[in-house]
Amino acid sequence: MAEIKQFDIAIIGAGIAGASLAVALSGNGLSVALIEAQSPAKGTLPTSCRLQNFDSRVSALTPRSRALLEQLGAWQSIADYRCCAYHHMTVWDADGTGEIEFDCGEVELPELGHIVENRAIIHALLARVDAAPDISLLQPVALRTCTRLNSSRVLLELEDGGALEADLLVAADGALSRVRTMMAFESREWDYGHHAIVATVEVACSHENTAWQRFLPTGPLALLPLPSEDGRHYCSIVWSLQEHLVDDLLALGDQLFCAALERAIEGRLGPVIDTTARSAFPLRQRHAVDYVQPGIALVADAAHTIHPLAGQGINLGLQDIAVLAEEILAGHARGVSPGQLELLRRYQRRRKGDNLLMMTAMDSFKRLFEQQSLPLRWLRNTGLRVVGQIQPLKQQLLRHAMGLE
Numbered sequence: 029m030a031e032i033k034q035f036d037i038a039i040i041g042a043g044i045a046g047a048s049l050a051v052a053l054s055g056n057g058l059s060v061a062l063i064e065a066q067s068p069a070k071g072t073l074p075t076s077c078r079l080q081n082f083d084s085r086v087s088a089l090t091p092r093s094r095a096l097l098e099q100l101g102a103w104q105s106i107a108d109y110r111c112c113a114y115h116h117m118t119v120w121d122a123d124g125t126g127e128i129e130f131d132c133g134e135v136e137l138p139e140l141g142h143i144v145e146n147r148a149i150i151h152a153l154l155a156r157v158d159a160a161p162d163i164s165l166l167q168p169v170a171l172r173t174c175t176r177l178n179s180s181r182v183l184l185e186l187e188d189g190g191a192l193e194a195d196l197l198v199a200a201d202g203a204l205s206r207v208r209t210m211m212a213f214e215s216r217e218w219d220y221g222h223h224a225i226v227a228t229v230e231v232a233c234s235h236e237n238t239a240w241q242r243f244l245p246t247g248p249l250a251l252l253p254l255p256s257e258d259g260r261h262y263c264s265i266v267w268s269l270q271e272h273l274v275d276d277l278l279a280l281g282d283q284l285f286c287a288a289l290e291r292a293i294e295g296r297l298g299p300v301i302d303t304t305a306r307s308a309f310p311l312r313q314r315h316a317v318d319y320v321q322p323g324i325a326l327v328a329d330a331a332h333t334i335h336p337l338a339g340q341g342i343n344l345g346l347q348d349i350a351v352l353a354e355e356i357l358a359g360h361a362r363g364v365s366p367g368q369l370e371l372l373r374r375y376q377r378r379r380k381g382d383n384l385l386m387m388t389a390m391d392s393f394k395r396l397f398e399q400q401s402l403p404l405r406w407l408r409n410t411g412l413r414v415v416g417q418i419q420p421l422k423q424q425l426l427r428h429a430m431g432l433e
C-alpha cells in the first residue's frame with residue numbers, strides 16, 4: 029500500500045456541510061483532509077441573470093446560516109456574486125380560504141432570509157479552503173473503505189489507491205452516505221411518496237422579494253425569488269408531488285409545463301414565460317439513530333434528511349457544523365482528541381433533539397395539508413387564519429423557522 033497520510037480530521041464530502049466544517053476548523057492547529065468524489069467545477073460562475081445561468085439547486089438560508097457563513101469568511105463573496113433577499117412569505121391552501129403572510133417587519137429584521145444558488149455557496153467555501161494551508165483538499169477521489177484501528181484512529185482507503193489515517197472521520201457525504209452504511213449506523217427512514225421537481229422559471233410580474241408557497245392536495249409548490257435583471261423576473265421552483273404524477277409533468281414540453289405551473293400557482297406572478305429543463309429528486313425522510321461512534325460523526329444530510337417544504341435541510345446541517353466545530357475546538361484546547369466519544373456525544377446531544385423537532389413538524393405539516401376530509405380542511409384553514417391573527421404566536425413560529433431561537 030502507498031504511504032498512509034496522517035491527519036487529525038478527515039471529512040468525506042465537500043458539499044456545503046463538509047466544506048463549511050473544514051473552514052470552521054482551520055487555523056486552530058488541526059490538520060484536515062477534505063475528500064470529494066466529484067470533479068471541481070470548471071471556470072467562473074456565470075454573472076448575467078439569464079434563465080439558463082441560474083443553478084437549479086438553491087437554498088433558502090436563514091439569518092443564522094448567513095451569520096455562520098459570514099463567520100467563515102464566505103458570505104461576502106456570495107453577496108458580491110448574487111443572491112436574493114426575501115422580505116415576505118405568503119403561504120396558502122389550494123382548496124380553502126387559509127392564507128398566512130409573514131413579513132420581516134414582524135421580527136424587526138431587514139429580511140427573512142436569502143435565496144442562494146448552491147453552487148455559489150460551495151464556490152465561496154472552496155475559495156476559503158484553497159486559502160487554508162492546514163486543509164488538504166483531495167478531489168476528485170471517492171472514499172472506498174473505512175476501518176477503525178486498535179489505535180482508535182480510523183483508516184481510510186480511497187478509490188485512487190491512496191490511504192490516510194485520522195482521529196476523527198466526519199461523514200458529510202450526503203443523504204446516501206457511504207460512511208453511514210459502511211460503519212453500520214442505524215437510521216429510521218420512510219418514503220414521503222413524493223418527488224421534488226426543480227427548475228428555474230421566468231415570470232411576467234415581479235416576485236416582490238416574496239417566497240410563495242401553495243399547498244396543493246398533491247403536495248406543496250414553492251416559488252423562491254431570484255435576482256431580477258433588465259425588468260425580467262426569475263424564480264426557482266420546488267414542486268413536490270406524489271410519485272405517480274411526476275413522470276407526466278416531466279414529460280410536458282416547456283410551454284405546457286409553464287401553463288401547468290401558472291395554474292398551480294393561481295397566476296399570482298402573472299404568466300409563467302419560460303422554464304429551464306426540469307429535474308426530479310425522490311424525497312425520503314431519514315434520521316440516524318446515533319450521529320456518532322468513537323472516531324466517527326455524521327453531519328447534515330448524512331445524519332438527517334427532511335422534506336424541502338420549509339427549506340430547512342442545509343440550515344439544520346449548518347447548525348450541526350457550528351456545534352461540532354465548537355466541541356472539537358473546545359476539546360482541542362483542553363488536549364482532547366477530536367475522535368473522543370464523550371466529546372462527540374456532546375455534539376449529538378446538542379443537535380439531535382432540534383433536528384428531530386423540525387423533522388416532525390415538517391412531517392405533520394405535509395400530512396395535514398394532504399388531508400381531504402372536511403374537518404381537517406376546516407382545521408387547517410382555521411388554523412392558518414388563527415395563527416395569522418395571533419401576533420406573538422406568529423412571531424414565535426417565524427423566529428424558530430429563521431433559526432433565531
Ligand SMILES: Cc1cc2nc3c(=O)[nH]c(=O)nc-3n(C[C@H](O)[C@H](O)[C@H](O)COP(=O)(O)OP(=O)(O)OC[C@H]3O[C@@H](n4cnc5c(N)ncnc54)[C@H](O)[C@@H]3O)c2cc1C
Pocket residue numbers: 040041042043044045046063064065066086087088089169170171172200201202203206224226266309327328329330336338339340341342343344345
Ligand atoms: C429539491 C430540494 C430543495 C431543497 N431546498 C432547500 C432549501 O431551500 N433550504 C435548505 O436549507 N435546504 C434545502 N434542501 C436540502 C439541502 O439541499 C441539503 O440539506 C444539502 O444539500 C445537504 O448538504 P450536504 O453537504 O450535507 O450534502 P450534499 O450536498 O449531498 O453533499 C455531499 C457531498 O459528498 C460527496 N460524496 C458523496 N459520497 C462520497 C464518497 N464516497 N467519497 C467522496 N465524496 C463523496 C458528494 O459528491 C457531495 O459533493 C433541499 C433539498 C432538495 C432535494
